[in-house]
Amino acid sequence: MSAIILDGKKLSKVSEDSIKEKVKKLSLQDITPTLATILVGNDPASETYVKMKRNTCARVGMKSIAVELPDTSTTNEVLSKIQELNNDNDVHGILLQHPVPSQIDERLCFDAIDINKDVDGVTCLGFGNMSMGIEAYGSCTPAGIIRLIEHYKIDVEGLNAVVVGRSPILGKPMAMMLLNLNATVTICHSRTKDLEDIIKKADIIVGAVGIPKFIQSKWIKKDAVVIDAGYHPEKCGDIDLENIENIASAYTPVPGGVGPMTINTLILHTLQSAEKTSSS
Numbered sequence: 001m002s003a004i005i006l007d008g009k010k011l012s013k014v015s016e017d018s019i020k021e022k023v024k025k026l027s028l029q030d031i032t033p034t035l036a037t038i039l040v041g042n043d044p045a046s047e048t049y050v051k052m053k054r055n056t057c058a059r060v061g062m063k064s065i066a067v068e069l070p071d072t073s074t075t076n077e078v079l080s081k082i083q084e085l086n087n088d089n090d091v092h093g094i095l096l097q098h099p100v101p102s103q104i105d106e107r108l109c110f111d112a113i114d115i116n117k118d119v120d121g122v123t124c125l126g127f128g129n130m131s132m133g134i135e136a137y138g139s140c141t142p143a144g145i146i147r148l149i150e151h152y153k154i155d156v157e158g159l160n161a162v163v164v165g166r167s168p169i170l171g172k173p174m175a176m177m178l179l180n181l182n183a184t185v186t187i188c189h190s191r192t193k194d195l196e197d198i199i200k201k202a203d204i205i206v207g208a209v210g211i212p213k214f215i216q217s218k219w220i221k222k223d224a225v226v227i228d229a230g231y232h233p234e235k236c237g238d239i240d241l242e243n244i245e246n247i248a249s250a251y252t253p254v255p256g257g258v259g260p261m262t263i264n265t266l267i268l269h270t271l272q273s274a275e276k277t278s279s280s
């Protein structure tokens with residue numbers, strides 16, 4: 001039997017239509033869900049990501065406020081902008097585009113974001129709450145992956161889940177989300193020994209390494225669920241998806257799998273934050 005394609009493009013489109021309807025409803029109460037994006041410097045990839053996020057807001061009728069700061073900005077300058085947005089009742093979500101220039105203390109800036117506006121799930125408090133099963137906006141890429149696997153009714157309880165990568169925005173929160181769904185989770189990273197053997201035992205594998213086609217398809221167990229979070233200019237991910245439809249039971253294509261779910265989850269969280277300010 002051929003594998004199920006975990007189609008993030010399709011799911012995000014369906015979700016966008018429903019978000020659009022809810023935005024319309026909120027407008028009856030004079031509430032426009034608003035995302036503030038902060039871009040520091042002019043890294044071309046970051047500029048593109050911010051533009052994609054703002055375009056998505058526009059498509060669903062949400063407002064976005066673009067804050068652009070020079071690449072010579074100091075930590076204090078970014079912090080003071082974040083404080084201003086925290087205090088602005090018309091702003092429901094704040095996104096500080098990662099990475100920021102090296103002179104800026106990114107962690108300090110992330111943690112300055114009001115927990116109620118941390119729609120990108122980057123604060124330590126948000127991560128801690130999510131890990132403890134307390135309501136929080138999870139980091140958007142792993143939260144989008146969870147939405148995708150839940151939509152396709154993949155039950156991860158009891159499965160051996162292997163997450164390759166431990167970054168604060170992807171690997172670590174991914175592992176905690178899978179653990180909260182009762183998977184048995186192994187987190188691998190650059191110092192992991194015998195990676196191939198660990199991957200060969202995985203019932204569900206998440207590639208979040210940042211190296212094109214790093215995880216080989218021949219390491220993947222028959223009928224495993226394969227999630228590729230990577231995205232590279234050559235239009236491939238972190239997993240070699242060659243012949244994957246005959247190996248996996250389900251997999252995310254690249255492009256069109258995890259990527260569209262990330263931005264969709266960001267705007268969904270911004271909508272949810274705005275809904276909390278509504279009277280009904």
Ligand code: NAP
Binds near residue numbers: 238
């Ligand atoms: P990152 O911060 O660079 O983290 C990469 C992780 O991979 C680190 O934990 C690193 O281990 C681990 N790693 C590196 N080399 C390894 C090796 N040889 N063996 C095992 N593990 C190794 O990257 P990231 O931000 O998490 O992103 C990961 C991937 O996801 C990238 O391809 C990125 O483009 C993609 N991404 C996609 C989206 C989306 O919306 N689709 C969003 C974010 C990221 P150490 O911790 O030991 O260094």
